[in-house]
C-alpha cells in the first residue's frame with residue numbers, strides 16, 4: 001500500500017460493524033460521508049462507478065455539457081476516507097433473514113446495517129410503446145442516448161430537406177420541471193445548431209412540442225408561476241399542448257385519448273417516477289406512493305431493525321404526507337440515516353428526520369428560471385435564473401471541489417462550443 005493511501009487495512013476493519021450502502025446518488029453519498037472515518041466499515045455499491053448529478057442531465061442531453069461534467073467517480077469521492085470502500089456491481093436481492101445481499105454476479109455480502117439508496121426510475125404508466133420507443137432522462141446513458149437521437153434526427157432531416165419540404169417534431173411528454181427544462185434547452189439547441197453549424201433546414205420546420213395531460217405546467221408552483229413558464233417557453237419557440245392524454249407511443253408518433261396522432265422524430269419521456277422494478281420495491285410487501293419503500297421517521301424500513309432507506313427510494317413520512325423526491329431530501333435523509341445508524345450501534349436513541357425545505361426551481365432556457373423559496377416566495381426572471389445557476393454550481397462545485405470544473409462548465413454553458421454536439425454511440429447508448 002502506498003504511503004499516500006489513507007485506507008485502513010481490511011484486517012483492522014473486520015471487527016467493526018459493516019454498513020452496506022446501495023446507491024451512489026445524493027442519498028447514498030450523503031450517508032457514506034456521514035459514516036466516513038467513524039467506527040464502522042462501509043461499502044458503497046453502485047451499478048455505475050460514478051455519481052451522476054441528475055439535475056443537470058438535461059444539459060448533457062441537449063449538448064450543453066459533456067457527460068464528464070455531471071459525473072464523478074465514487075472511488076475518488078471516498079479516496080481519503082479510511083473506512084469506506086467501493087464495489088462496482090448491481091445488487092439484485094436482499095435477504096433479510098441472513099443479513100445478506102446478492103449481487104448480479106452471484107457474490108454474497110454480509111451486512112450489519114443496510115442502506116438502500118437506489119433512487120427511482122421513469123414511470124411509463126403501462127402506456128403501450130412508451131418504454132420501448134420514448135427516451136427517458138434518468139441516467140447518464142439516457143442523456144447520451146437522447147443527445148445522439150436529437151443530433152441524428154437533425155442530420156437525417158438535413159438529407160430529407162434536399163428533396164423537398166420537411167417537418168421535424170421533437171415531443172416532450174410532461175410539463176414538470178424536467179420537461180420544462182428539457183423543452184427549453186432543446187428549442188435553444190436546435191435554433192443554435194441550425195444557425196451555428198450551418199444546417200440548411202428551415203428553423204420554422206423544426207418543432208419542439210411539450211404535451212401534458214394537465215391544464216398547466218409546473219403543478220407544484222402557483223398558477224402565476226405556471227403562466228410565467230408558459231410565456232418564457234413560448235418566447236423561445238416551444239409549442240405547448242395541454243389536456244393531451246398519451247395512449248400509445250410508436251417508433252414515429254404518439255397517439256392521444258381523443259384519437260389524434262402526432263408525428264415525432266423523438267419522444268422524450270418526462271412524465272413521472274416510480275420505484276416499481278427497482279430493488280427498493282422488493283424490500284417489503286408494503287409500499288408507499290410510487291412503489292417507494294415505507295420507512296419510519298428515523299428512516300428505518302418499516303418492520304426492520306437494520307435496514308434503512310433514503311432519498312427517492314424511500315417513502316419518508318412528513319406532516320402532510322410524504323417528502324418529495326428531490327435532491328435536498330436525499331441529502332438530508334442520507335445525513336440523518338448515518339447519524340441514526342451510529343446512534344443505534346452505540347446504543348443511543350435515533351432521531352426523526354426534520355426536513356428543511358429548500359424550495360423548488362426550474363430553469364426555462366438560458367436566461368430565465370422560476371424558484372419557489374420558503375420565506376421568500378416566487379423568484380423569477382433573471383434573478384431566478386441566477387439563483388438556479390448559483391445553487392447548481394454550489395452543489396456541483398461543492399461536490400467536485402475543483403475550480404477547473406466550474407470554469408469549464410460555465411464556459412460551455414455560455415458559449416456552446418462544438419464538443420458536446422458529437423454523435424458518439426457505444427453499446428449502452430446506441431439505438
Ligand SMILES: Cc1cc2nc3c(=O)[nH]c(=O)nc-3n(C[C@H](O)[C@H](O)[C@H](O)COP(=O)(O)OP(=O)(O)OC[C@H]3O[C@@H](n4cnc5c(N)ncnc54)[C@H](O)[C@@H]3O)c2cc1C
Pocket residue numbers: 022023024025026027028045046047048050051052054055056057058089090091092117118119120137138177178278279310311312313325326327328330361
Ligand atoms: C432529470 C432530472 C432532473 C432533476 N432535477 C432536480 C432538481 O433540479 N432539483 C432537485 O432537487 N431534484 C432534482 N431531481 C431529483 C433528484 O435528482 C433526486 O431526488 C435525487 O437524485 C435522489 O437521490 P437518490 O440518491 O435517492 O437517488 P439517485 O440519485 O437516483 O441515485 C441512485 C443510485 O443508485 C444506483 N442503483 C440503483 N439500483 C441499484 C442496484 N440494484 N445496485 C446498485 N446500484 C443501484 C444508481 O446507479 C444510482 O447511482 C432531478 C431528477 C432527474 C432525473
